[in-house]
Amino acid sequence: MSSSGESVSEFHWLLEVLQTIDVGMLVVDLNYTVLAWNGFMENHSGISPHNALNQNLFTVFPDIPRHWFEHKVRTVIELKNRAFTTWEQRPYVFRFKNNRPITGTSKFMYQNCTFIPVADMKGEVNSLCIIVYDVSDVAVSKLQLQQANTRLKEFSRKDALTGLFNRGYWEHLLSQEFKRQQRAHQSTSLIMMDIDHFKSVNDTYGHTVGDDVIRMVARVISDTLRGTDVAGRYGGEEYAVILPDTNGEDAVILAERLRVNVEEQVITVGQTSFQVTISLGVASWNTRLESHSDWVNLADQALYKSKDMGRNQVTLA
């Protein structure tokens, strides 16, 4: 008697542990009828055992993606092999709220789950146990890290004043494009441009207005270019654009449009207003170019020619 009493008491405290452990546990049979679940499941779902036990799982949790779940369970049962799912694959199987409702940053609980085939006394698998782990903290910090890295990458590529690519990254893209050209021999062009008499803008109106002008030209460039063109801020008041799949003539048409669009902008400072112009140099890729800097030089020479000829114009190298 005493030994059976002991085993009853042992069974009791084992159940007690299962009930209180801070991990979700759920057992279903092969028809997805809920046979057992513990306190974690009950407390997080807010569903009483009365409304869950002996009910169909998909009725109790209508949010569960049924097709996916059934596929998982089938493999586990047929192959008698446990299966793991991670939050990266599916943020949660059971939609529970974050367990820190005040300071938690995600709305729901990220979960890792383990699907375990449960054999009966004869060794036949006719039920399945699902263990649910709360991994919200790990998931949230991983996601934040990922976001921070993406932002850092952007910061290291973009020019803070204009939002165009900075010189370093733009040159990297140009060298990639140059390597591609050496293989593919497409018609690709490059525009270098410079704001005319920018120093006098700074001297007359101050650096804040100078910055406004630099931003304005950058905006005109972004608005005028096509999606595949790559614009960068090359220096103080210098900009550079890569135009893939564009021959010299078409590049000149685009450069001319840039020139006109900048010329039309009016900058107002207090009572006075003024306009600025840009000079541009265009160079198409050719087989004589040995490096991407050769290409930049060629476009630069065209740009100087525009300056020499009286500024506010486009020259094709």
Next chain:
Amino acid sequence: MNTEHLDEEMRDVFQEIANVAMGRAADLLARLLNNYVVLPIPVVNLLERSELNMALSSLRAVDSVSAVCQGFVGSRISGEALLIFNDTSFQDIAELTEFKGDITPEVELELLMDIANILIGACLKGLAEQLDVSFSQGQPVLLGQHLNLYDLVNNQTGTRKRALTIEIPYRLESRNVDCDLLLLFTEDSLAVLESKVRFMLE
């Protein structure tokens, strides 16, 4: 076990154990995918950390890959299973699992986890049964997306210099599916493994 090198007898035994384990895993995979799985020959090696890094980085260099790792521990034996999956395999796996629709990164992940669950689970179960031990498996961790495979292995510090590795290259017949399962056992597991194996041999 002599942890300096692996004697031929032990290598043969590990090879045989690995053969049985991976055969079972291959059988499950074949059943899941309904496609004949070419039975691979496992390669058993005792690798230095530097060699292990080289092996891993050479795997990575071939093509774009996705990887899952999962730790296991039990009866004073511990290690990690690493499944390295060639990204070009997803299209065929999707067809075999009768998945319909676009293969998004989420779908790839789902397929990867399905295959990882089967191969890692079945292999470990096969090994454990033969050695008469039982392993606890940790949660699988996805490499590559958030972690770099090479960095991860390099990051590890500590005294463990060598690892017993069992490499099992899985191929599917007439399909472009290509994945490698690596079972890595820590240096301090080797003595336990050897005594288990000796016991089996007697």
